[in-house]
Amino acid sequence: xxxxxxxxxxxxxxxxxxxxxxxxxxxxxxxxxxxxxxxxxxxxxxxxxxxxxxxxxxxxxxxxxxxxxxxxxxxxxxxxxxxxxxxxxxxxxxxxxxxxxx
Amino acid sequence: xxxxxxxxxxxxxxxxxxxxxxxxxxxxxxxxxxxxxxxxxxxxxxxxxxxxxxxxxxxxxxxxxxxxxxxxxxxxxxxxxxxxxxxxxxxxxxxxxxxxxxxxxxxxxxxxxxxxxxxxxxxxxxxxxxxxxxxxxxxxxxxxxxxxxxxxxxxxxxxxxxxxxxxxxxxxxxxxxxxxxxxxxxxxxxxxxxxxxxxxxxxxxxxxxxxxxxxxxxxxxxxxxxxxxxxxxxxxxxxxxxxxxxxxxxxxxxxxxxxxxxxxxxxxxxxxxxxxxxxxxxxxxxxxxxxxxxxxxxxxxxxxxxxxxxxxxxxxxxxxxxxxxxxxxxxxxxxxxxxxxxxxxxxxxxxxxxxxxxxxxxxxxxxxxxxxxxxxxxxxxxxxxxxxxxxxxxxx
Numbered sequence: 229x230x231x232x233x234x235x236x237x238x239x240x241x242x243x244x245x246x247x248x249x250x251x252x253x254x255x256x257x258x259x260x261x262x263x264x265x266x267x268x269x270x271x272x273x274x275x276x277x278x279x280x281x282x283x284x285x286x287x288x289x290x291x292x293x294x295x296x297x298x299x300x301x302x303x304x305x306x307x308x309x310x311x312x313x314x315x316x317x318x319x320x321x322x323x324x325x326x327x328x329x330x
Numbered sequence: 331x332x333x334x335x336x337x338x339x340x341x342x343x344x345x346x347x348x349x350x351x352x353x354x355x356x357x358x359x360x361x362x363x364x365x366x367x368x369x370x371x372x373x374x375x376x377x378x379x380x381x382x383x384x385x386x387x388x389x390x391x392x393x394x395x396x397x398x399x400x401x402x403x404x405x406x407x408x409x410x411x412x413x414x415x416x417x418x419x420x421x422x423x424x425x426x427x428x429x430x431x432x433x434x435x436x437x438x439x440x441x442x443x444x445x446x447x448x449x450x451x452x453x454x455x456x457x458x459x460x461x462x463x464x465x466x467x468x469x470x471x472x473x474x475x476x477x478x479x480x481x482x483x484x485x486x487x488x489x490x491x492x493x494x495x496x497x498x499x500x501x502x503x504x505x506x507x508x509x510x511x512x513x514x515x516x517x518x519x520x521x522x523x524x525x526x527x528x529x530x531x532x533x534x535x536x537x538x539x540x541x542x543x544x545x546x547x548x549x550x551x552x553x554x555x556x557x558x559x560x561x562x563x564x565x566x567x568x569x570x571x572x573x574x575x576x577x578x579x580x581x582x583x584x585x586x587x588x589x590x591x592x593x594x595x596x597x598x599x600x601x602x603x604x605x606x607x608x609x610x611x612x613x614x615x616x617x618x619x620x621x622x623x624x625x626x627x628x629x630x631x632x633x634x635x636x637x638x639x640x641x642x643x644x645x646x647x648x649x650x651x652x653x654x655x656x657x658x659x660x661x662x663x664x665x666x667x668x669x670x671x672x673x674x675x676x677x678x679x680x681x682x683x684x685x686x687x688x689x690x691x692x693x694x695x696x697x698x699x700x701x702x703x704x705x706x707x708x709x710x711x712x713x714x715x716x717x718x719x720x721x722x723x724x725x726x
């Protein structure tokens with residue numbers, strides 16, 4: 229069995245799975261799609277009331293929640309769409325230009 | 331056991347003996363009888379197949395893809411525009427490495443709309459990643475279908491297989507053929523036991539995920555390697571099949587090729603006519619021969635070059651017009667295969683039989699007389715011509 233964690237962009241064709249089959253669930257977690265971002269959200273924790281509006285609106289599940297509080301963005305999967313900034317009722321999220329997380 | 335069956339009946343009967351898990355069923359002339367006969371088997375409880383009637387061929391192939399990915403053996407049958415409507419899914423089936431078996435009953439592809447035989451439908455799908463095996467007659471249509479699954483399902487291959495026969499000429503004409511006992515068929519085919527499938531609870535499987543550029547090319551190389559590996563597997567299965575049937579198959583059939591100076595290369599039912607012409611010419615001392623291509627994908631290029639190496643002049647006869655402006659698809663493959671020979675025969679291409687235009691023994695004799703002339707003069711004349719059409723000029 230070939231596992232997703234053992235495959236990367238340097239793997240030769242002989243070691244890939246036929247048809248690109250993936251033999252386990254949840255492998256998107258391991259795949260860095262944050263590089264697609266051209267704008268980046270910045271989280272201002274002090275202004276956040278943890279109302280949780282941003283979390284379900286995020287199309288990429290890139291806002292982790294722990295014990296009822298949202299954490300900083302998962303920049304490995306955030307595409308920088310800006311929906312979170314749009315739905316946030318507080319000045320807790322601002323978009324900045326460029327894909328680099330700061 | 332011997333029986334009188336049409337080509338469609340023979341393939342439907344082969345399907346019954348295989349007892350596949352799923353059939354994606356949609357009718358189109360001239361393949362309609364296959365799902366029709368099979369529906370009887372389903373209604374009579376003679377098979378356990380989930381018979382899925384759908385609204386189009388796009389859906390019948392989608393059903394097959396989903397079923398095969400789930401771990402089920404799936405089959406379908408189609409012709410002409412039906413195959414064209416499957417086009418997108420043909421690529422999906424092959425790239426997902428799902429060994430579906432499809433009976434293609436060859437019919438001209440519109441337009442103009444026409445229901446009769448030529449090979450334009452399956453030739454259009456020749457680069458889709460499917461193994462293509464062509465039958466000359468009803469017996470071969472039956473045999474090829476039975477060999478399809480052991481070929482396609484093998485781990486070294488894992489590719490879908492299209493078994494082709496000529497519409498009406500083969501599909502509707504009734505011939506005496508030899509059928510295997512169902513027990514022997516089931517033993518030969520075996521169970522379909524893929525290593526991974528959607529319904530396997532131990533490890534959830536994703537089939538056909540999006541491929542970004544850093545992976546796409548590698549997966550295509552894997553697919554290309556599988557097609558190359560299929561050649562050996564096809565011969566292996568043919569050898570096993572010979573043991574239970576007594577009938578021998580290769581990548582192509584050579585007829586009178588041992589000492590042939592003039593030869594034809596063609597596909598399908600026309601081989602019967604060509605064999606009669608070869609026999610007639612041989613009686614008159616002409617060293618005529620025939621290569622009937624059985625496996626078109628993977629193309630047996632090296633083997634074909636060897637078979638034609640000793641000839642002086644060869645006519646490649648295409649039953650489809652590829653509109654390349656320089657010859658049909660079989661011609662392109664054959665000419666390419668011969669390039670590596672140090673000494674090559676003269677080669678011409680004749681496109682014939684489009685939309686059910688008849689091919690007669692006299693037509694083949696005319697081709698051989700053209701070849702005889704080329705062999706003597708060394709002048710091929712026009713390399714790419716059509717045959718059988720009304721023309722103000724003399725018919726080639």
